[in-house]
Amino acid sequence: MIAEEQRAWAYLSRVTEPPCPQLGALVDECGPVRAAELVRRGEVPDRLRDVTAARRDLDCAAADLELLARRGGRLITADDEEWPQLAFTGFGATAMRDRPRGSVPLVLWAVGPARLDEVAWRSAAIVGTRAATSYGEHVASDWAAALVEREVAVVSGGAYGIDGAAHRAALAGSGTTVAVLAGGIDVLYPAGHSALLHRIATSGLLVSEYPPGVRPARHRFLTRNRLVAAISGATVVVEAGLRSGAANTAAWAAAMGRVVCAVPGPVTSTASAGCHQLLRRGAELVTRPQEVLEIVGRMGELADDPQHPVSPLDDLSDVERTVYEALPGRGGATLGQIAVAAAMPAQQVLGPLTMLEIAGLIEQRDGQWRIARLQRKPTSGADRSV
Amino acid sequence: MIAEEQRAWAYLSRVTEPPCPQLGALVDECGPVRAAELVRRGEVPDRLRDVTAARRDLDCAAADLELLARRGGRLITADDEEWPQLAFTGFGATAMRDRPRGSVPLVLWAVGPARLDEVAWRSAAIVGTRAATSYGEHVASDWAAALVEREVAVVSGGAYGIDGAAHRAALAGSGTTVAVLAGGIDVLYPAGHSALLHRIATSGLLVSEYPPGVRPARHRFLTRNRLVAAISGATVVVEAGLRSGAANTAAWAAAMGRVVCAVPGPVTSTASAGCHQLLRRGAELVTRPQEVLEIVGRMGELADDPQHPVSPLDDLSDVERTVYEALPGRGGATLGQIAVAAAMPAQQVLGPLTMLEIAGLIEQRDGQWRIARLQRKPTSGADRSV
Numbered sequence: 080m081i082a083e084e085q086r087a088w089a090y091l092s093r094v095t096e097p098p099c100p101q102l103g104a105l106v107d108e109c110g111p112v113r114a115a116e117l118v119r120r121g122e123v124p125d126r127l128r129d130v131t132a133a134r135r136d137l138d139c140a141a142a143d144l145e146l147l148a149r150r151g152g153r154l155i156t157a158d159d160e161e162w163p164q165l166a167f168t169g170f171g172a173t174a175m176r177d178r179p180r181g182s183v184p185l186v187l188w189a190v191g192p193a194r195l196d197e198v199a200w201r202s203a204a205i206v207g208t209r210a211a212t213s214y215g216e217h218v219a220s221d222w223a224a225a226l227v228e229r230e231v232a233v234v235s236g237g238a239y240g241i242d243g244a245a246h247r248a249a250l251a252g253s254g255t256t257v258a259v260l261a262g263g264i265d266v267l268y269p270a271g272h273s274a275l276l277h278r279i280a281t282s283g284l285l286v287s288e289y290p291p292g293v294r295p296a297r298h299r300f301l302t303r304n305r306l307v308a309a310i311s312g313a314t315v316v317v318e319a320g321l322r323s324g325a326a327n328t329a330a331w332a333a334a335m336g337r338v339v340c341a342v343p344g345p346v347t348s349t350a351s352a353g354c355h356q357l358l359r360r361g362a363e364l365v366t367r368p369q370e371v372l373e374i375v376g377r378m379g380e381l382a383d384d385p386q387h388p389v390s391p392l393d394d395l396s397d398v399e400r401t402v403y404e405a406l407p408g409r410g411g412a413t414l415g416q417i418a419v420a421a422a423m424p425a426q427q428v429l430g431p432l433t434m435l436e437i438a439g440l441i442e443q444r445d446g447q448w449r450i451a452r453l454q455r456k457p458t459s460g461a462d463r464s465v
Numbered sequence: 466m467i468a469e470e471q472r473a474w475a476y477l478s479r480v481t482e483p484p485c486p487q488l489g490a491l492v493d494e495c496g497p498v499r500a501a502e503l504v505r506r507g508e509v510p511d512r513l514r515d516v517t518a519a520r521r522d523l524d525c526a527a528a529d530l531e532l533l534a535r536r537g538g539r540l541i542t543a544d545d546e547e548w549p550q551l552a553f554t555g556f557g558a559t560a561m562r563d564r565p566r567g568s569v570p571l572v573l574w575a576v577g578p579a580r581l582d583e584v585a586w587r588s589a590a591i592v593g594t595r596a597a598t599s600y601g602e603h604v605a606s607d608w609a610a611a612l613v614e615r616e617v618a619v620v621s622g623g624a625y626g627i628d629g630a631a632h633r634a635a636l637a638g639s640g641t642t643v644a645v646l647a648g649g650i651d652v653l654y655p656a657g658h659s660a661l662l663h664r665i666a667t668s669g670l671l672v673s674e675y676p677p678g679v680r681p682a683r684h685r686f687l688t689r690n691r692l693v694a695a696i697s698g699a700t701v702v703v704e705a706g707l708r709s710g711a712a713n714t715a716a717w718a719a720a721m722g723r724v725v726c727a728v729p730g731p732v733t734s735t736a737s738a739g740c741h742q743l744l745r746r747g748a749e750l751v752t753r754p755q756e757v758l759e760i761v762g763r764m765g766e767l768a769d770d771p772q773h774p775v776s777p778l779d780d781l782s783d784v785e786r787t788v789y790e791a792l793p794g795r796g797g798a799t800l801g802q803i804a805v806a807a808a809m810p811a812q813q814v815l816g817p818l819t820m821l822e823i824a825g826l827i828e829q830r831d832g833q834w835r836i837a838r839l840q841r842k843p844t845s846g847a848d849r850s851v
Contacts, residue, residue: 134805344729345729346751404683
């Protein structure tokens, strides 16, 4: 019985180009086995019959499942515990209604030890252009390493450039990484990443809604991108040109109510132009992986404040600061000289001078005040403020 | 009489640390000559008497004016046509009420041929850290050059780093550039920029609210920054650390209702950290000088759209694209094969195939369709979307 269901799912996965909301509705109504039977016989509504007509007599379910088993993989469907129900509810959003590619997937082909529902619970997509610069690859690696260290799964598309750097760093950090493919799980694309994708299949998860043998094509990358966004708590675009798949993934994430983050870069770099465009359109500007963790992590996992330079002058009141800055850079000054320099009555200068002396910032000697030796003169403050 | 007024203005400019709203109010009430007389005699309200007590007997007005005249300079006050009234109305904003440093200046000491009111009408501040990177200096130069080419005056603070790069590029482009100083117009600070500041005084404008001889100090830089923001239609922060005067200038600009722009940079660069902080707090992300022009220019001066890569596939409908991508990368395919690959009924494939053939994207030969030779296979599209 289970075998029959599995064969039905596998058959349905190939009978039309996924995702197909009509097919999903039919399966919801009468289950996969009955749905497969009706499709095979052509006893389905017109629209569904049209899109299944070309492939309904093509049944490679048994062979597909055998290939999947040989690779130690599994089907993940809405019947399984592993199905990340919550991740896919975003597809119900109004913005998606008229976009069939935004539909919930019917079947996912998966290879790897990571559980998809656990991944979706605590994950970030790190995506970007294939034409990454060393800056982009550095950020992708660095952030992926930092995220897996905090047990956040790193999701990406397995491509060259940013995606590859993110996957590799996640693997290097013994973290969980997920590659969502735009073709069958046996079509390791790009070819130069087949070793990388094999490693992901061994320790993380390879996942695709396409049955074995299906080759990636432009529309499949775009369709795949919605799954990257769906199973990720936030989508981080590290580098992207003005037209890029990463921007498409970001659009999916936004439509599903996920947080879209973009990493800024030099305005002179075309590889960052897409990020800047996203930022101008409201994406979250992120500069540290901790900020991503704050978004995808549990409540209360807050990023540390970035380190600010501090100065002993920070805590001075305005009056104290004015008096301090009225002191000469070298040598000492009398009370009267300080009062003139500070444009304050002499009797109002003494109090602040005493406070500054207590704070160790100035010294009094022979009736003159001077900047204390161990402190730097406020030129440092002045310089900083230029 | 005019000489008497000038002497009064010069005396008032030094009698207390500017800006001093109480002094401004007194001058508004009874004019500079009478105000100077009252201050000198101590016949002023308590608060004003306190802040003028230390310097009221110190009258170097004649010497100051002589020095100014020798340098070919002038005083600019609210009595002059050149006074940029509109630029200073921002100081009336509520946010400034309790901040005396946000007050309208009383007197401006100026040297140079540019008219301050004309500058304020069409200008942008380009500011940033002294510790600029080559990236920041490149952007500052490039943008300053582009702005002066469109007759936008470039305002800055004369400092090392970003400020200097902006001033220099503006001069190189024979444009107008204004340096607002934090000390007297005869105290060319920093010393390494004295030649640069001399050139600005010759072709642009040096301006300060401090009388001759006053040395820059931390609080004067902060006070000066409000004037940079005030006389600029927008403030562009090119590079800034987390604590920087540029962020202070930006805060003044925001408080006055001016547009604050920040240039993003690498997240790995501390010189861009302040820009990213400003962007997270709502500053406008700018990537091209044209975007600044759009803000400070006349209505209708719009930035060109950035160039997007284009592809002949852009104009295809979804169905046409699906059919196009169902064609093999090499060799041809029959109508039936294409229908299976596209998961569409054969009779629905023919229309799109014909449209694609008309568009020159595919060719039909011997009952087979193939990608037209001069076109690249959509792997380019697929790649782009990874």
